[in-house]
Amino acid sequence: MVKEPAVTLHLTRIGPSWMDPITNFLENGKLPDDEKEDKALRREAAKYAIIQGQLFKKGLSHPLLKCLHPDQTDYVLREVHEGCCGHHIGGRALVITRFSISEVVVSDNGTQFTNKKFTEFLTGLGIKQKFSSVEHPQTNGQVEAANKVVLLGLKKRLAKKKGAWADELASVL
Structure with a gap:
């Protein structure tokens, strides 16, 4: 100190x-x-x-x-x-260290988010999984729109990376 x-x-x-x-x-x-x-x-x-x-x-x-x-x-x-x-470290590398892994993933009840592989993946990273309520269908639409953005970003990054965890996640997505 x-x-x-x-x-x-x-x-x-x-x-x-x-x-x-x-x-x-x-x-x-x-x-x-x-x-x-x-x-x-x-x-x-x-x-x-x-x-x-x-x-x-x-x-x-x-x-x-x-x-x-x-x-x-x-x-x-x-x-x-x-x-x-x-x-000192460059700007791009410095911005990567500002954010960490998410604590919670909120999704609808779609099968791609309720399957065993995805649940195990989140558990392995220590991420809690929560689902939006069926009573509020408008939130499901918001979740789906957000999921599209997340999935596109993940797929683009995973296409460039190699490794067992990247292949496993790509197969889940």
């Missing part, structure tokens, strides 16, 4: 930036005199938090994002691409 920052910035002069009004409001409650600017600043500041003197942008589906002063951005970008992090 890293107890100190991996990158330390030492700047002697920092000019004004877009962060100043937000920081001043969050730390000191200082608002602009204009009523429109006041409302806009309150609305924008709700998206940010100050933690240990640093401004961070909050989000529901992502971690806190540290806000950088414009004077810091060039240094940080250079450090990430050329310095200590210069050999």
Whole structure:
């Protein structure tokens, strides 16, 4: 566990930036005199938090994002691409690691999803299988449309891959 920052910035002069009004409001409650600017600043500041003197942008589906002063951005970008992090993993490989295997597969009661091979395949990956209700036929249509997209994507990828698990899954699909 890293107890100190991996990158330390030492700047002697920092000019004004877009962060100043937000920081001043969050730390000191200082608002602009204009009523429109006041409302806009309150609305924008709700998206940010100050933690240990640093401004961070909050989000529901992502971690806190540290806000950088414009004077810091060039240094940080250079450090990430050329310095200590210069050999970072490429974008495509990085996106593959963001998502994991699904926890649940929801399907209709079609025979291709209720057969033994498909159930064993899901069980082997630790995926729960759930079925949509017969009482709501409109959900079955949505499931079928989603399944078409999933199946097409799987078939395209499996056609390019070789291996026992790919052949087994292709035979199920």
